[in-house]
Amino acid sequence: MAGSTDVEQGKMQVIGKDALADGVVAVRFADPDGGTVPAWEPGSHIDVIIDESTVRQYSLCGDPADDTCLTVAVLREENGRGGSRWIHDSLQVGDLVSIAGPRNNFSLEPAQSYLFVAGGIGITPLLPMVRAADAAGADWRLLYGGRTRASMAFADDLVARYPGRVELRPQDECGLLDLAAALDALGDGTGVYCCGPEPLLHAIENECRNRSGVTLHVERFAAKERPADAVDGAFEVELRQSGKTITVDSGETLLDAVLRSGVDSPFSCREGTCGTCEATVLEGIPDHRDSVLTEDEQAENDCMMICVSRSCTPKLTLDL
Incomplete structure (x- = not known):
């Protein structure tokens, strides 16, 4: 299953908002009563609840050891x-905002060495990973691309703090990232962590598909493209805990059908990117369409994201 932490929700106060780069601001949230913020690990994100219908996920990019605030960086x-x-x-220092999380679907796993690949604002979840890898004395390097040097948040600080380990490749100066060359230089047992726009993720997935000795981990900010041959046929779902069997119509999501039946199930993004709606599969084979589970995790068919995924079999049984 996808990794996650216990999720908390409550009001937090904006205590800082600063420009980081062209089109990027850092926002710091703290407990309005002066308490500590929830613990988190590298790769975690929070949900910023703007209103009842607008929830956005942002990666935490501060220091997990700092329990006074949570920091995100947001690209306009x-x-x-x-x-x-x-x-x-619209968001101002002093505002109270509903926050859910932290939650982690992008955990830093032990490896012989690490290659971190960032595209634009995709640098945010990698910053705490870089800090953790360096503190552990691990062999690592960062390949960081962006549209322009001025648009690449944290770039100067990274180069200064980690000399010789960070390669900046602004696209207007250097072209696209040379992923093949970066991967060719890796030794066996390397963990590759990548976050950025879909073309970058698609490219690195293709590059790593037939490479042995490296393990790829990606995080998407947006949903994967819907497969051209995807079929949204109706299917039945048994909700084992609730004792209900429901029909998911061709024009609705499994999540909507579950909610329509009166069964309460948590959800957030409705795009298959945050992991909130993960449900355990007891019987049947899901049609996985999420951007959270790895290919290996999807192949296990023991869980699914019910906001976007459907069924390959006429019936599914879920632990709901």
Whole structure:
């Protein structure tokens, strides 16, 4: 199953908002009563609940040892769904915001060495990983690409703090990242961690598919493209705990069918990227369409993200 931490939810106060790079701001949240923030590990994210219908996930990029605040960095996306524009334009220091999490679907696993590959704002979940790998004395390096040098948040600090380990490759100066060369230089037992836009993730998945000796971990900020041959047929689902059997119609999601039946099930992104709606599969074979589970985890067919995934069999049985 996808890894996760116990999820907390409550109001937190914005105690800082600072420009980091072109189109990127850092936002720091703290307990309004002065208490400690929830513990977290590298790779974790939080849900920022803007309103009842608008929830956005942002990776934590601060220091897990700092229990006074949670820090995220947000790229302004003019053609996005509005969450980043709200954070850039409307969110102010002193505001109270509902936060859920932290939750971790992108854990840093033990490895002989590490290659971290970031594209743009994808640097955010990798920052605590770099810090942890360096503190542990691990062999690691970071390949960091972006549109322009001015758009690459944390770039100067990374180069100064970790001389010789960080390679910056602004696209307007260097072109696309040379993933093949970076992967060719790796030794056996290397963990490769990548976060960034979909073209980068697709490219590195293709590069790693037939390579032995490396283990690839990716995190997506947006849902994978829907397969061209995907079929949204109706199917039945037995909800074992609830004692109900429901039909998921061709025009609705499994999550919506579960909620329609009166069964309470947690959810957040509705895009298969956050892991909140993960459910245990007791019988049947899911049609996995999420961006959380790895290919190996999907092949185990013991869990699924019910907000986007469907069924390959006429019936599924879930532990709901």
